[in-house]
Amino acid sequence: MVTPTDRERLQDAIEELDRASSLTRPEVVGRLLSRVDALTDGVEGLEHLLASMPALVDAGLFEGGPWEDPGRLVPSLVGGTLRAGDRTTLMEILSELRMLALAQGQMELKGFSSTRARRFLEETMVRNLDLVFLEEEGRGTDGVESKIVVLMKLLRDRIPIASLKPGLATEIALLCIQRPIVTDRALELLRLVRDHIPIEDRVVVAEGLPDDGQPEWEDPDPDRRLSLYLNAAFTPSEAAQERNADEYRSFLEGADGETLAREVEALGRGMRETGLAIAHHAHLLRRVAGRDDLLAAFLGLSGSGEAELRRHRPFVRELIDRAVQPELARVCHGLGRLLDRGLLSQQPVRIGLERFLTLELHPEVARGIEESRPGCSMSPEAILLADTINVLGQPLGIGQGKNPTCQSARGISLWSRHAPGKLLNMIQTVGRSFDLSMRFEGDLLKASDLGQGLVRDFDHDLDAVSVVLVPHLDRIYNEMMRRAAYRGEDPHKWVNPAMYGHWIPTDFSSAYDYATDSIQDYETFLRTFYATHHPAYNRGHDLAYPNPVGIFLTAISGALVGFHAISILRVREVRGSVRVFLYNPNSEGRQRWHADIRPTVAGHGELPGESSLPFDQFASRLYAFHFNPSDVGEPDRVPDEVLERVKSMARPSWGASYRWAGEGLPGMGGPAATPMGG
Amino acid sequence: MSTPVALLGWSLPAIETARRMGRPFVVVSFDDFSGWAREHDIPFVAWDFNLWNERSNALQLRELLDEHGIGLAVPLFEETVEWAGALNSLYRDDPRLLNRGYLFRNKAMMKRKALLAGFRVGLFEEVHAPEQVHSFMSRLNEANLQLEGEEDAWVHLKPFSAAGTVGHKLLRSHAAVDERVVAEDFPCLVESHLPGQEFSCEAFIHNGKVRFLNITEYVKLGYSNFVPAGPELEGHRARIAEAVDRLVDAFGIEYGMIHPEWFLTEDNVLSFGEVACRIPGGHIFELIEKAHGFDPIEGLILCSDPAVDEATLEAFFPESEGGGGSYAGSVMVYPKPGRIRELAIPEALKEDPMFESHTLIAPEEHKVSDTREGFGNHYGTVFFRGDDPSRMRDLLVHYQDADFFA
Incomplete structure (x- = not known):
């Protein structure tokens, strides 16, 4: 209920805000939010706020704060902010209402079209689907979540769920295409789609992922795109669709060769296309463990993978017996990739894995593993073995989670x-x-x-x-x-080789000078990087080992937010443009490095788990890399205009946080951070 | 063009008001604020009000202010009152203004002055050691003809020159004197407890005349109050106005605003508590703005300036001093002792038609100590508005004890 007093009070608060200058605005906004609080408890209140949005914006509600410029807001971060509680939650709700007011044409903002506002809201809902369906999931009865439920009611009323389908299909495809080891997020997203969004099941033509620069989500039919993933994750075959995991196991026990072959074909294809596996996959894998042909087909092995299987048949069966359990079915995909890599034929690996079969875990280690899979009945030893197989099979699927590690x-x-x-x-x-x-x-x-x-x-x-x-x-x-530390140079010069291995090249170049806390000779730094990594200037040779390098992470605004560790995997020309292919441990290869610097995970020939960026853009974020002095090609041939282009991306962005050698005062004051961590 | 004014003390609303008035000004405050001032283009003179010696005195400060052409000083906070007195003594060539500044800064001196002017005040004494507090309490007991086993007389202990309730201790027994009085309290003032309804006045004075008199009803000292006072207290306005006039005459106040606190007993006897000459605490200025519809900081600046003419004052202050039937109140929230995790605003509050807003923010999880002296720090304020003073009183009483944290 919105009473006349409520209206009047909000009006008073808006007028008070209008009178306030930047000096007292934070205080006045705080008091206004205490009025907004009650209004955000019901749809009617939200409607009233929505109607008042032009006046609120004019009065300066968002001025001087992190929500000021809608162009700098990030849909994937909305959920966390909504959940933060108190004033942060209220401001975030108001920010969504502003987007809605913009999307509906109730107000206009220069440089932010109604289409863009609408797209922002759609992407916000896609990226925070768990919040969209809080109520259906039996949550959101009190506190912050109840406000989120109310907001989502309004948004769902204005933005039909069906219009989210293309975005959802892309989101799920991009998540899966990176082939993360931990697939819980993708599976949870799919479950929400299955449970709450009607999707018309379309026959999916088996098409794999052709590396022709035309990603499969270009398919204009979102239902068909979603069906691919839904089928792989929940209904990989007719038999699997009709049976829960236990029933499916019994069904497999009595199944003949032909039936098994059919199931292997269906479940194997879904797993290969999506990287997703469920309990049914684990049961099927255990069932066909004794049959090389079915096993190879199910795991989608390459020729060398199949040879590897035949060579180490008893050990592979042993691994399946120990590690493949319905509760951690992701190992089904990992095992196939392990075999494809031919790792069992490397003696240290086979012996190392054999020793896992008798490994007894320290109680603290066992506790840590149990904490990571609450409710899982598998032994910590079996969980560790399964994920060891995954880590060996999918080196680019490893992520740091929310840890700064x-x-x-x-x-x-x-x-x-x-x-x-x-x-x-x-x-x-x-x-x-x-x-x-x-x-x-x-x-x-x-x-x-x-x-x-x-x-x-x-x-x-x-x-x-x-x-x-x-x-x-x-x-x-x-x-x-x-x-x-305190050696006058970037400690990574010594730490990286000691930490990772002595195949890391011995020479090291950093744009940041520790001794003077400034950016020194950026041009030489860039020339060296081009002359060691860019095929046009390094005599065309390739990287033998990944290069662990440091990058500047910058906010959408361009301001320096921190440092991050990634690896350069390879450099390739794709459709006339040279790109750097890299591994980002951030668990999300699409992590934005800047407003306009957005690594892609597909569409440019990226392998699963790789991200890529145009070479120049990548160079503009780099602050340190290793190189081999004998590998330096022709630094002087790197054209000045290329370096100027890179500099023009770097200087106004992270560069503003540093003093540049020979240029006097710092760009923006404030002590710059020392590169470390990630 | 109006005289450039020095605002003594850092107050964002005051800066905003001065800007809005279009009056040239400079803010005088501690050096800590200079960065912020520069960043926001606020004319600023750094000054340590706590430092007074041959190289840090009003003559030096005046020199700094001369660069800004200042001809008038307005005190905003307690510790700036004698500096304003000193500066204005220089600007108006009247040494007594400085002494008047001291008068406001020394509670014993101020009470003696009130006593001489014929006001009823509590029994008071300046004390230098805990034994003197015991003796004072014993003499009060004696005067009250205390019998064996009867409770001790209540004694208030206050620093000479602190604002509001800072450092205030109410001692209800000799045991409490032993427990709570510490060496750092001395020297200070002790006084007998005055019974009755406590309230304050905010009197805007120009050329020795009270131009606007607001009465603020205290619901609980240090916690809650509302503006204007309810009809019971407003019914005594004539008596109160007469007392304020007498106070203004006796203290010789010509310009500015004073904030005296009074007690009114059931038999209509008015006692003088104390008087301050700065922005009052308890959000009283905000409540005045809401209830009376004028900006009291602007009123303060106008009244502090002898050059402001009658017509301006006439036009500025509202006709009705008792308000237009709308009441504005506030209650300051102090957390209950124990662990605090999050903010939990009672649903009933959010839905109350008289609820206006609050300034409570979610705390970082922490423990609230149960050993508080004075009133400790409040965690935020809840504001109410409405036309029913008795409901206002009830709400303020209710929410003074409500728990806003979980």
């Missing part, structure tokens, strides 16, 4: 690719002893002797290998950084 996640990914034996050894060491040691410049660093690392509240929503290793790696990394 990009360095550690990057390490696990690098080792999986180039030192899998070493990785297995580390997992076992920590698994048994809940401790890890590494050498640094002649000293042995023991994690248990060291202070805290970067992480405080460890997010356990990770694969079990990361759950086990990251807390130890994080401490060791931190200690190495501490020891290498």
Whole structure:
């Protein structure tokens, strides 16, 4: 109910806000929000706020705050802000109402069209689908969630759910195409779609993912695109559709060869196309473990993968028996990729994995794994084995979750690719002893002797290998950084080779000068990077190993927000433009690096788990990289205009936080941060 | 062009008002604010009001202000009152203005002055040690003809020069004196407890005449009050106005605003509590603005300026001093001792037709100590508005004890 008094009071508050200058606005807005509070408890109140939105905006409601410019808001962050509670929640609700007012043409803002506002709201709903269906999920009865339910009611009334389908299909496709090890988010999103959005099931033509720059979500029919994923995740075959996991297992027990072949064909295809597996997949895999042909077909093995299977048949069966359980079916996909990589034929890997079969976990390690999969009845040993298979099979599917541990996640990914034996050894060491040691410049660093690392509240929503290793790696990394500090150069120069392995090239170039806390000789830095990494200037050679490099992360506004660790995997020309292909441990390869610098995960020949950016854009975010002096090509041939273009992207953005050598005063004041962490 | 004014003390609403009035001004406050002032283009002179010596005194400050052409000083906070007195003494060539500044800053001196002017005040004494507090309480007990086993007389202990309830301790027994009085309290003032309904006045004075008299009804000292006072208290307006006039005469106040606190007993005897010469606490100025519809800071600046003419004042202040039937009240929220995790605004409050707004914000989780002296820090304020003074009183009483945190 909105009473006349409510209207009058809101009007008074708007007038008060209108009179306030920037000096007292925060205080006045705070008091206005205390009135908005009651209005956001019901749709009628929201409607009233929506109608008042032009006046609220004119009075300066959003001025001077993080919501000021709608062009800088990010749909994927809306959910977190809505849940934050109190004034933050109220401001975020008002921000959505402004978008709605813009979308409906109730008001206009220069440079922000109604179409753009509408698209923002659609993307917000897609990216926060859990919030859209809070009520249907039996939640949102009190507190902040009840306000979110009310907001979503209004939004759903104005933006039909059906119009979200194209966006949802793209979101799910982009999530899956990165082939993350942890697929819970994609599966949860699909479950919400299945439970709450009517989708017309369309026959999906088997088409795979042709690497022709035309991603499959270009299919104009969102129902068909969604069906592909829904079928893979929930109804991979007629038999699976009709039976729950247990019934399906019984069904498989009695099934003949022909039936099994049919199921293998159906479930295998869905898994290959989406990277998703459910309990049914695990039952089927266990059932066909004894049949090489069916196993190879189900896992979608390449020729070399099939050879690997035949060569290590008994061990593969042993692994399936131990690690493949319906509760952690994602291993079905991982196992196939492990075989395709031919890793079992590497002796350190096979022996390392064999030792897992008798591994007894330290109680602390077991507890950590159990915490990461609450309610799972599998033994911690089996969970760890399954995710070890996943980590070896999908090195680019490893993510850091919400932890600031990009360095550690990057390490696990690098080792999986180039030192899998070493990785297995580390997992076992920590698994048994809940401790890890590494050498640094002649000293042995023991994690248990060291202070805290970067992480405080460890997010356990990770694969079990990361759950086990990251807390130890994080401490060791931190200690190495501490020891290498104050040498007048970026500590990563010494830390990266010690941490990751001695195949990291010995020379190192950084745009940031520790001794003078400034950007030094940026041009030479860029020339060296082009001359070592760009095929036009490095005599055309390729990267032998991934290069662990540091980048500046900047906000949508361009301001420096921090530093991040990624790996350059390869550099390729795609349709006339040279792109850097990279691994981002951020669990989301689409992480924006700047308003206009948005890595893509598909459409340019990216392999699953890779992101890519045009070379120049990438160079403009880079602050440090390793290189081999003998690999430096022709730095002087890099054209000045290319460097100017890169500089013009860097200077006004993160560059504003630093003093540039030879240019006197800092751009924007404030002490710049020292590169570290991620 | 009007005389450029020095605003003594950092107050964003005051800066905003001065800007809106289009009056040239400079803010005088601690150096901590200089960065902010520069950033927001606020004319600023850094000054440490707590430092007074041969190189930091009103003559030096005046020199700094001369660069801005200042001819008038307005005190906003307690610690700036004698500085304003000193500056205005210089500007108006009247040394007594400084002494008057001191008068407001020393509660013992102010009470003696009131006593001499014929006001009823409590029994008071300046004390330097805990034994003197005991003796004072014993003498009060004696005067009250206390019998064995009867309660001790209540004694209020107050610093000489702090604002409002800062450092105020109500001592109800000799035991309380032992428990709560500490060496740092001295020297200070002790006084007997005055019974009766407590209220304050905000009198805007120009050329020795009260131009507007607001009466603020205290529901609970340090917690809640509303403007204008309810009909019971407003019914005594003539008596109160007469007392304020007498106070203004006795104290020799010509310009500015004073904020005296009074007690009215059931038999209609008015006692003088104390008087301040700065922006009152308890959000009283905000309530005045809501209830009377004028900006009291503007009123303060106008009344502080001898050059402002009658017509301007006449036009500025509303006709009716008792308000137009709309009441504005506030209650300051103090958290209950214990652990605090989040803000939990009672539903009934949000839905109350008299609820206007609040300034409570979600706290970081923390523990609230139960050993508070004075009133401690309040966590925010709840504002009410409506036309029913008795309901206002009930709401303020109710929400003074409500729990806003979980």
